[in-house]
Amino acid sequence: MSRADEAARRETLRVQVRLDALVAAIGQDGDGRPRPEPERRLVLDAARSALDRLADPGLPAAPPGAADATLLPETIIANTYAVRERIGRGGLAEIYRVRHRDLRGDHAAKILRPDRALDPVLARLHVSEARALMGLSHPAIPRARDLLRHGDGRAVIVMDLLRGETLAETLRTHGPLPPDGVAALARRLAGALAAVHAAGLVHGDVSPENVMLCGGAEGATLIDFGVVRRAGEALPDVEFAGKWSVAAPEQLAGRPGGPPADLYALGLLLAAASRGERVGLGRDRESALAARASLPDPRIDGRLGKVVRDLLRQDPGARPDAEAVMQRLSGTRLSRLAARLTAPRGAYPHPETEG
Known part of the structure; x- marks a missing residue:
């Protein structure tokens, strides 16, 4: 075995040992006890986020969130979207820029503010907004991509990210x-x-x-x-x-x-x-x-x-x-008038076609 092959083998073993340790840390706490399922998911999300960044060195660092933002950067929504930054806040809802963890595309995510989320009327209107957007198709209307649930139960509308x-x-x-x-x-x-x-x-x-x-x-x-x-x-x-x-x-x-x-x-x-x-x-x-x-x-x-x-x-x-x-x-x-003036003789539009 050449020296290069031996070095590659050792590096593979080191990576395998680290991955085994990572898997063990995800499934068990420091005392070796199995983690509760909610805690295991949080640790898994954090590990996946770190691996995402390693796999994509060009991924920009997440900017610090606003002091009153309710979703911090790198928060994972429905195990699919990673929060990047808050880009808007109104009296009822907040808008975040999120990135699909697998497809790498950026989107906007709208979620009710925590102090509004318990209002059943507002929660119903939020879902109605998603339904309406998913049923509309026009260049001047943002497209809704999905309706997901955050871990705390709030509905999240994922839509096209608008810049302007x-x-x-x-x-x-x-x-x-x-x-x-x-x-x-x-x-x-x-x-x-x-x-x-x-x-x-x-x-x-x-x-x-x-x-x-x-x-x-x-x-x-x-x-x-x-x-x-x-x-x-x-x-x-x-x-x-x-x-x-x-x-x-x-x-x-x-x-x-x-x-x-x-x-x-x-x-x-x-x-x-x-x-x-x-x-x-x-x-x-x-x-x-x-x-x-x-x-x-x-x-x-x-x-x-x-x-x-x-x-x-x-x-x-x-x-x-x-x-x-x-x-x-x-x-x-x-x-139509310009077309009539420039059309060859005998090619005028029929009167019934004119508005």
């Missing part, structure tokens, strides 16, 4: 969007709402905080389906869900609000994007009712301005639906 900032953050730091950006935002979000409404659902909280700009207005994504509901139905055990500042007049009158309520909120959002500031329309029912008496100028001209003003009509039946908003802003009629 919210519209609210953009308006605070950079001011209003340019007119073409507002138009792109309108088309993109109208498309998302069309998909939501076609599924018989209402988003219920269309606001600048719930729109992510992933690469600009063209990549706008509607997020936070935490109060999603069936169209025309109120959420059980919830008097009002969403934000008073974006509530439609019919919601302020005590009705659940269907798809037109989402379109009213879209009109307010587009006005905010054009003005560079939130359109302040109240923090409770009384102040919101008073604010609806005289809406501020959205500061949008042309065809888009007309669409926004139609979205903000008091009568929900007078507002265009999401499909109509897309059609009115898509330039379809202009493109």
